[in-house]
Amino acid sequence: METSVRLPARLERLVARVAKERGATKSEVIRSVLTVLEHDNRARHARPTPYEAMKHLIGCASGGPPDLSEETGKKFRAMLSRRRTAR
Numbered sequence: 001m002e003t004s005v006r007l008p009a010r011l012e013r014l015v016a017r018v019a020k021e022r023g024a025t026k027s028e029v030i031r032s033v034l035t036v037l038e039h040d041n042r043a044r045h046a047r048p049t050p051y052e053a054m055k056h057l058i059g060c061a062s063g064g065p066p067d068l069s070e071e072t073g074k075k076f077r078a079m080l081s082r083r084r085t086a087r
Helices: 009-022 026-045 050-054 072-086
Strands: none
Touching: 009 026
16 A cells, blocks of 8 residues: 655655665555554553453452462351341
């Protein structure tokens, strides 16, 4: 697909200089810059996973019973049973 872009003289000189330094065409330089912008934009708008959103909190608490994550289903059922009988 062909696209024409009008650049101010300052940017035209910059593109020409970078193309010469890299041994590339002006089109290749412009495509390269647009690809970088695309990746930056995707990274900026990407949602973090739940783990990434709270990884700074994992392992930061200390104290409490050491068996909190053991047999949680049994403990939860027992708690519900106690609540039911307390009513």
